[in-house]
Amino acid sequence: MGSIFGFLGPNGAGKSTTIRLLLDFLRPQSGAASVLGLDPWRDGPAVRQRIGYLPGEVHLPENLTGMEFLRYAARLRGVALPEERLRAMVEALDANPVPRLKTLSKGNKQKIAIIHALLLTRELVILDEPTEGLDPLVQQAFHRLLAQYRDEGGTIFMSSHVLSEVERLCDHVAIIRDGRIVEVARTESLKANKARRVSLVLDAGVDRETVSSALPDVRIVAWEGTSSILEITGDIRPLLGLLARLPVRDVAIEPASLEDSFLEYYA
Amino acid sequence: MTAAVFLRALKDRWPTMLALAVGLALFLGMMAWWYPEYRAQAEISMKLLPSFIKKMMGARVSMARPEGYVSWILIHPLCLAMLATWAIGVPSAAIAGAIERGTLAFTLSGPITRARFILAQVGLLVLGQAVTVAACVGAVAAMFAWHAVVLPGGLAGWLLASLQALLLMLGIGGVTLLLSAAASESANAFRPAIALMMMALFVSLFGDVFRALEPLKPLSPFSWFRPYEPLAGKETAWTAWACLAGLPLVTMLGAWQVFARRNLSI
Numbered sequence: 165m166g167s168i169f170g171f172l173g174p175n176g177a178g179k180s181t182t183i184r185l186l187l188d189f190l191r192p193q194s195g196a197a198s199v200l201g202l203d204p205w206r207d208g209p210a211v212r213q214r215i216g217y218l219p220g221e222v223h224l225p226e227n228l229t230g231m232e233f234l235r236y237a238a239r240l241r242g243v244a245l246p247e248e249r250l251r252a253m254v255e256a257l258d259a260n261p262v263p264r265l266k267t268l269s270k271g272n273k274q275k276i277a278i279i280h281a282l283l284l285t286r287e288l289v290i291l292d293e294p295t296e297g298l299d300p301l302v303q304q305a306f307h308r309l310l311a312q313y314r315d316e317g318g319t320i321f322m323s324s325h326v327l328s329e330v331e332r333l334c335d336h337v338a339i340i341r342d343g344r345i346v347e348v349a350r351t352e353s354l355k356a357n358k359a360r361r362v363s364l365v366l367d368a369g370v371d372r373e374t375v376s377s378a379l380p381d382v383r384i385v386a387w388e389g390t391s392s393i394l395e396i397t398g399d400i401r402p403l404l405g406l407l408a409r410l411p412v413r414d415v416a417i418e419p420a421s422l423e424d425s426f427l428e429y430y431a
Numbered sequence: 432m433t434a435a436v437f438l439r440a441l442k443d444r445w446p447t448m449l450a451l452a453v454g455l456a457l458f459l460g461m462m463a464w465w466y467p468e469y470r471a472q473a474e475i476s477m478k479l480l481p482s483f484i485k486k487m488m489g490a491r492v493s494m495a496r497p498e499g500y501v502s503w504i505l506i507h508p509l510c511l512a513m514l515a516t517w518a519i520g521v522p523s524a525a526i527a528g529a530i531e532r533g534t535l536a537f538t539l540s541g542p543i544t545r546a547r548f549i550l551a552q553v554g555l556l557v558l559g560q561a562v563t564v565a566a567c568v569g570a571v572a573a574m575f576a577w578h579a580v581v582l583p584g585g586l587a588g589w590l591l592a593s594l595q596a597l598l599l600m601l602g603i604g605g606v607t608l609l610l611s612a613a614a615s616e617s618a619n620a621f622r623p624a625i626a627l628m629m630m631a632l633f634v635s636l637f638g639d640v641f642r643a644l645e646p647l648k649p650l651s652p653f654s655w656f657r658p659y660e661p662l663a664g665k666e667t668a669w670t671a672w673a674c675l676a677g678l679p680l681v682t683m684l685g686a687w688q689v690f691a692r693r694n695l696s697i
Contacts, residue, residue, distance in 0.1 A: 237541065
């Protein structure tokens with residue numbers, strides 16, 4: 165089983181530059197990189213033979229049809245076009261590879277570019293802001309294709325600033341700030357370290373002290389009459405145990421989000 | 432991989448190549464068709480021309496002679512414009528144009544080295560230029576044969592004259608490829624290439640008219656372009672061949688080095 169690795173950062177943080185370095189489009193002044201155990205600058209062609217790539221801005225050769233473009237990409241790699249896999253992807257994304265690319269809308273060109281990235285390699289695919297220009301339905305189909313690629317053992321390295329998408333898809337996340345990686349973690353553990361917000365409505369008569377003394381790790385953000393807002397980090401079971409004993413009229417627990425972690429680095 | 436890029440580029444460009452070859456064959460065939468009439472009136476026409484044009488046109492060999500006439504029509508502005516359309520258009524679109532269009536990222540994200548990419552572009556440049564030059568010289572040779580105009584150089588003369596024309600145009604193509612390898616917009620490759628070509632032509636033509644330009648003549652590849660020599664059965668100096676062959680070689684190697692080392696924000 166592979167992995168989906170999210171590469172997060174706001175505009176200008178260095179996401180696309182990092183990707184260009186890994187693909188040998190840019191040459192570093194210092195430092196080193198390793199892709200699939202190889203040096204992307206010394207062994208560029210060998211590395212890229214095993215990588216699929218979707219650029220941030222998709223500009224396809226307009227005079228070709230989608231099929232001609234994909235066949236050309238296969239010839240460039242010296243491999244046969246995997247017809248069955250192609251058919252499945254075309255169907256999944258509802259793409260049309262028959263007309264000339266110049267006649268397609270931005271979203272439909274993006275679909276062909278996605279197929280190009282995922283079709284010819286099984287090991288690693290690098291996606292730079294992959295869902296720009298896709299409608300929500302196609303985004304869902306695209307997410308299913310990514311999950312399938314991962315389940316077949318492939319790794320997806322995906323830059324994005326759409327946090328909800330990364331949160332939903334990625335197993336691991338790196339956050340880049342001013343060209344430096346400031347955090348690398350499993351998505352779940354990044355979220356687990358963040359506080360969850362609990363909105364609580366109790367019967368009259370329960371005071372603030374009852375809660376704070378039973379749960380010293382819980383921060384009481386607000387307490388007004390019967391309504392209160394709490395913040396809890398880590399294990400939620402002690403809170404649930406207490407709530408089971410209290411006269412609770414309503415409770416809402418907001419899950420911790422990746423956005424909280426992300427904003428922490430950029431606040 | 433090189434073959435895939437070459438064939439893809441050829442598929443894109445063959446209609447242009449064919450159109451230029453047909454256009455050049457028609458134009459030069461027509462010019463060669465008029466040669467017997469021109470030769471009959473050459474003495475009178477040369478008398479009517481201003482002295483500086485006479486100097487310019489007849490500096491190396493008389494235009495009344497067939498080899499002089501062929502040499503002149505090969506650098507006729509219309510012929511030069513059509514030949515240079517390939518020599519300048521193809522290399523400027525190959526790298527700088529591909530960056531501008533945004534399509535280079537897809538090609539270079541495949542397992543191709545930049546050297547092989549350049550090689551494919553050079554292959555296309557050479558093929559197209561060979562076809563267009565062959566169309567030019569072939570049309571003139573065919574028309575001269577029709578008029579029974581015999582050149583002392585014979586077939587070897589025609590082939591060597593063609594080779595000179597090919598090397599001259601590849602030199603222009605090489606300069607454009609070098610500019611294209613360093614640029615990110617095609618205009619930044621083809622504009623200076625056109626300017627350099629015009630300057631080189633100007634220096635070559637007017638070097639015989641204005642003394643001040645004479646020292647610059649060796650810098651112009653047009654000064655080393657002497658198709659009248661092989662056509663007349665004479666030998667062209669090795670220095671001329673070296674200069675004609677050296678320019679494309681050096682500029683294409685330069686293009687490879689520049690492109691291989693540059694950062695591409697694609």
